Amino acid sequence: MFIVKVLAIAILSFLGTFFLPWYTPFIVAFLTGIALSNKPGNNFLAGLFGVGLFWLGYALFLDIRNDHLLSGKIAALFSDSLKTDISVGILLLITTLLGALLGGLSAMAGAMIMDDGSRARLRKAVKSGRYTLKMK
Amino acid sequence: MAKKITGVLLAVLLVVLVYFLNKPLGDTPALGSFLSPTHGFWKSAAAKENRNTSIEIKGPKGTATIVYDEIGIPHIFAENEEDLMYAQGYAEARDRLWQMEFQMYAAAGRLTELVGEKALSMDRFSRRIGIVRAAEASLVETEKNPVSKMLIESFTAGVNAYIDQLKPADYPVEYKLIGYQPEHWTPLKCALLMKYMAKDLTYYDTDVENSNALRVFGEEAYQKMYPDFPAPAIDPIIPVGTKWDFKSVDSFSAKDKNKLTAALYQNPYKEFYSSKFYGSNNWCVNGSKTKSGKPILCGDPHLNLSLPSIWYSVQLNCPGLNVEGVTIPGAPGVIIGHNENIAWSVTNAERDVINNFSVEYQDKNRKAYKLGNEYVPFEYDVQTYKVKGGKDIVDSIRLTKVGSIVYDETYGEINDQKHIATYWRAEEPSNDLMTFYYLNHAKNQQDYLDALKYYSCPGQNFVYADVNNNISIKQQGNFMLRTVSGDGSFVTPLANVNIAKLKARIPVEQNPYVLNPERGFCCSANQNPVDKTYPYLTNGIYENYRNRVINSTLTTATNYTWQDMGKLQNNNLSLLAKEILPTLLSNLSVSDDAESNKIAAALKSWNYMADYNTDAPSYFYKFWDYVEQSTYDEMEGTATSFRLPEPYNTANLIINDAKFKLFDVVNTDTVETAKEVINIAFKKTVAFFSQLSKPSNNMLSKQNAAETETNKEAVLWQHYKNTSITHLARLNAFSVKDVAIGGYNNIVNAASEGAGPSWRMIVDFASGKPQCYGVYPGGQSGNPATKGFTEFIDKWSKGEYYKLHFFDSKETALKAIKSK
Numbered sequence: 015m016f017i018v019k020v021l022a023i024a025i026l027s028f029l030g031t032f033f034l035p036w037y038t039p040f041i042v043a044f045l046t047g048i049a050l051s052n053k054p055g056n057n058f059l060a061g062l063f064g065v066g067l068f069w070l071g072y073a074l075f076l077d078i079r080n081d082h083l084l085s086g087k088i089a090a091l092f093s094d095s096l097k098t099d100i101s102v103g104i105l106l107l108i109t110t111l112l113g114a115l116l117g118g119l120s121a122m123a124g125a126m127i128m129d130d131g132s133r134a135r136l137r138k139a140v141k142s143g144r145y146t147l148k149m150k
Numbered sequence: 151m152a153k154k155i156t157g158v159l160l161a162v163l164l165v166v167l168v169y170f171l172n173k174p175l176g177d178t179p180a181l182g183s184f185l186s187p188t189h190g191f192w193k194s195a196a197a198k199e200n201r202n203t204s205i206e207i208k209g210p211k212g213t214a215t216i217v218y219d220e221i222g223i224p225h226i227f228a229e230n231e232e233d234l235m236y237a238q239g240y241a242e243a244r245d246r247l248w249q250m251e252f253q254m255y256a257a258a259g260r261l262t263e264l265v266g267e268k269a270l271s272m273d274r275f276s277r278r279i280g281i282v283r284a285a286e287a288s289l290v291e292t293e294k295n296p297v298s299k300m301l302i303e304s305f306t307a308g309v310n311a312y313i314d315q316l317k318p319a320d321y322p323v324e325y326k327l328i329g330y331q332p333e334h335w336t337p338l339k340c341a342l343l344m345k346y347m348a349k350d351l352t353y354y355d356t357d358v359e360n361s362n363a364l365r366v367f368g369e370e371a372y373q374k375m376y377p378d379f380p381a382p383a384i385d386p387i388i389p390v391g392t393k394w395d396f397k398s399v400d401s402f403s404a405k406d407k408n409k410l411t412a413a414l415y416q417n418p419y420k421e422f423y424s425s426k427f428y429g430s431n432n433w434c435v436n437g438s439k440t441k442s443g444k445p446i447l448c449g450d451p452h453l454n455l456s457l458p459s460i461w462y463s464v465q466l467n468c469p470g471l472n473v474e475g476v477t478i479p480g481a482p483g484v485i486i487g488h489n490e491n492i493a494w495s496v497t498n499a500e501r502d503v504i505n506n507f508s509v510e511y512q513d514k515n516r517k518a519y520k521l522g523n524e525y526v527p528f529e530y531d532v533q534t535y536k537v538k539g540g541k542d543i544v545d546s547i548r549l550t551k552v553g554s555i556v557y558d559e560t561y562g563e564i565n566d567q568k569h570i571a572t573y574w575r576a577e578e579p580s581n582d583l584m585t586f587y588y589l590n591h592a593k594n595q596q597d598y599l600d601a602l603k604y605y606s607c608p609g610q611n612f613v614y615a616d617v618n619n620n621i622s623i624k625q626q627g628n629f630m631l632r633t634v635s636g637d638g639s640f641v642t643p644l645a646n647v648n649i650a651k652l653k654a655r656i657p658v659e660q661n662p663y664v665l666n667p668e669r670g671f672c673c674s675a676n677q678n679p680v681d682k683t684y685p686y687l688t689n690g691i692y693e694n695y696r697n698r699v700i701n702s703t704l705t706t707a708t709n710y711t712w713q714d715m716g717k718l719q720n721n722n723l724s725l726l727a728k729e730i731l732p733t734l735l736s737n738l739s740v741s742d743d744a745e746s747n748k749i750a751a752a753l754k755s756w757n758y759m760a761d762y763n764t765d766a767p768s769y770f771y772k773f774w775d776y777v778e779q780s781t782y783d784e785m786e787g788t789a790t791s792f793r794l795p796e797p798y799n800t801a802n803l804i805i806n807d808a809k810f811k812l813f814d815v816v817n818t819d820t821v822e823t824a825k826e827v828i829n830i831a832f833k834k835t836v837a838f839f840s841q842l843s844k845p846s847n848n849m850l851s852k853q854n855a856a857e858t859e860t861n862k863e864a865v866l867w868q869h870y871k872n873t874s875i876t877h878l879a880r881l882n883a884f885s886v887k888d889v890a891i892g893g894y895n896n897i898v899n900a901a902s903e904g905a906g907p908s909w910r911m912i913v914d915f916a917s918g919k920p921q922c923y924g925v926y927p928g929g930q931s932g933n934p935a936t937k938g939f940t941e942f943i944d945k946w947s948k949g950e951y952y953k954l955h956f957f958d959s960k961e962t963a964l965k966a967i968k969s970k
Contacts, residue, residue: 031186031188031189032188035183035189036172036182036183036186036188036189036190037168037171037172037182037186040164040168044161044164054153054157069186069187072187072188072192073187073192076187076192076193076195076196077192077195079195079196080195080196080935083195083934083935083936083937084191084192084194084195084323084934084935085191085192085195087883087884087934088191088323088883090882090883091327091881091882091883091884093883094881094882094883095177095178105185108185109185109186109187109192112171112181112182112185113186113187116164116167116168119160119164120161120164122157122160123157123158123160123161123164124157124161125157126153126154126156126157126160127154127157127158127161
């Protein structure tokens with residue numbers, strides 16, 4: 015179940031961000047938290063890994079394909095303005111941590127908002143057809 | 151329930167956090183979106199290199215094809231000119247969108263919108279000198295002509311087609327860094343680009359500096375420091391002895407000369423003027439000089455070295471047109487290049503096209519100024535600056551009948567009555583674009599002359615060669631009609647100005663021109679255009695070294711090939727050093743210490759070649775700087791603005807007039823001559839280099855050895871000079887520094903600290919069809935994420951060239967890239 019949750023967050027984020035804003039993964043994580051479980055700790059980890067791995071993987075993919083050409087320049091830019099040595103690795107780490115933490119917290123917030131009772135009512139309502147997901 | 155509330159609070163907190171991560175903070179980009187791999191800078195790394203590929207563009211009438219070759223040069227094919235220009239706009243935006251836009255923000259004085267109030271004084275300068283007013287006036291002219299109207303409208307539509315299909319995630323990284331979105335291109339921006347170049351190439355006004363020098367140093371010294379024709383000899387663009395077969399049109403007599411204003415002035419924002427950085431060369435030879443018996447034409451315009459590169463290489467092809475060369479992103483057509491019949495290149499004319507006038511206000515309210523015998527109320531140009539992170543700022547600029555008052559009580563804080571109104575010829579309406587349109591289509595000598603008639607500002611030397619072995623050069627521009635020495639070089643009272651005379655121009659057909667000169671070549675290198683026999687005054691700031699190196703080489707040239715021309719473009723001979731160094735050395739009494747002896751020995755054995763891997767040029771140019779500094783110490787530390795005389799004139803004074811009064815050093819009791827100045831300068835040079843090569847004291851011995859090694863390196867010309875190609879937003883991380891290239895100011899290979907040969911081109915007609923070789927310090931791509939961004943720099947610094955493709959049809963172009 016945990017793995018499914020991580021994958022769901024990663025894949026839905028991946029699909030969503032091609033059309034939607036950069037913060038889409040956090041909305042995905044939040045909604046996953048609402049929909050799937052009310053264990054905040056478990057959800058935090060799912061969001062952490064789901065968004066973190068997605069961001070890390072995608073950044074790495076783009077960066078390796080680019081031979082670190084741009085990331086090297088951005089690292090130098092940050093080094094210049096912060097007057098300290100920032101490497102591409104550190105940039106990647108900061109990026110991953112930012113995505114992971116925000117993802118984890120979003121999923122946790124979603125889980126905390128929904129208790130079991132509310133989720134059961136939600137499921138029942140969906141089943142009874144009062145709420146339907148309209149697909150085009 | 152408590153958990154639920156915490157959850158809601160956490161969610162709210164996250165929303166707030168994301169909101170702030172989505173906003174730029176001061177100079178820091180919006181960190182969340184910037185770091186996001188799907189939308190931020192990581193995503194910008196996904197940009198593709200456009201090479202060995204082709205795309206089809208749906209234009210206003212039909213389809214155009216853009217074929218990118220192996221170095222990213224687009225070869226554009228269309229069925230008509232509308233589609234061709236549309237596709238050119240699209241291609242330029244595809245490779246250089248951020249540069250195109252950013253340059254126009256700078257030209258229009260809108261940088262405050264991007265970086266906030268710190269750009270305000272620069273923006274005000276752009277608007278107060280009238281770049282926008284000039285662009286608006288020339289846009290009216292451009293739109294009156296159906297051809298130029300079609301050019302800019304089709305081009306604009308193509309740029310916007312590219313912008314409209316661009317998703318925010320795919321914006322060039324600079325947009326993400328600064329935090330803004332591309333806006334639509336407009337025809338006004340095409341006009342702004344021309345005026346931006348006019349500012350870059352003519353706005354180094356010296357009237358204020360000249361007036362001050364005349365006032366402070368006197369007439370005799372002034373003539374020696376800033377002569378119209380430098381002594382002992384000039385080598386003008388139009389060969390000495392060329393006859394002027396026209397009747398001059400001057401109807402203004404000597405009594406119209408305006409008297410000089412008796413005041414000392416300053417230029418509060420000297421850094422915004424274009425710097426004196428001439429260094430452009432162009433020349434052509436006919437078959438008498440070449441191995442093939444056919445002409446060769448060469449050009450290497452000199453501009454600030456920047457990334458993305460100022461030039462963009464392109465081939466344009468449609469029925470009735472096949473042209474290739476370089477353009478400036480934002481301009482339709484080709485600016486320097488060749489077609490199937492002719493080739494052309496440009497250098498800056500360096501003519502003075504600015505006149506400054508002292509204003510006499512009616513009273514302390516400064517609402518009216520004196521013109522003739524009456525007071526005329528000012529008109530006002532009211533400009534609003536949108537400031538990032540701040541309120542709008544409104545600036546009211548006083549306009550006179552000749553032009554604007556740039557500095558006043560609100561700008562530059564000139565609080566006394568010493569305000570100046572500036573007349574700048576770039577403000578006269580013109581349709582310069584048509585020159586390039588007709589040059590692109592030109593088939594022969596007459597077409598070339600007809601094309602130049604449209605050209606107004608910045609004045610240029612257009613060198614020309616064609617398949618029929620004709621060579622020519624013409625200095626073209628809207629030049630002021632001046633005949634009385636000193637006219638236009640000084641600040642004079644606005645009250646006395648004769649506006650008809652001020653606006654009068656030299657007739658186009660009387661501009662300096664020569665066709666097929668006997669010597670078999672034409673050449674310009676920012677020197678005096680003509681000798682004293684020309685009936686009009688041609689005041690400007692001219693150089694007198696590169697022209698002589700090129701002319702003496704071409705005079706003796708026989709059986710030349712394009713490779714020989716390449717060597718000449720990359721020639722590092724310092725004629726300044728060759729002519730002045732023996733005199734400097736013969737005046738030296740070298741003190742007996744290791745450093746002094748080392749430097750003196752290096753200078754004595756130097757072959758005057760400013761090669762990148764030698765140390766003598768570093769010593770010489772530092773030495774020369776100190777010679778100038780000690781000679782003109784009178785100009786230092788005052789609020790008055792002066793300008794340094796040209797090296798040629800200073801060298802001449804050292805050799806022929808050693809007792810010239812400015813050699814005297816101000817803060818000594820003795821009277822110095824050139825000899826003392828030379829020795830003072832040499833001592834300073836030795837002190838400078840012993841400091842540079844001294845290892846710092848508290849280092850471990852191992853590091854010490856390494857540091858001595860780096861200090862030895864630091865003296866080498868490459869590192870000492872530090873030629874840098876700087877990113878337009880001045881980001882060091884996106885710039886290339888310490889380029890391994892020799893040469894310098896006043897050297898044919900004029901690569902100085904921040905400016906240099908911005909495009910080297912050789913067009914060889916050997917095979918009967920023109921073959922172009924070219925290189926520039928940058929690359930076709932304007933995207934720092936691509937290799938194309940800096941691709942050509944290596945070959946450029948080594949003096950090598952790319953052999954450029956000139957396809958005769960879309961089919962051959964497509965076949966060529968398929969075989970890769």
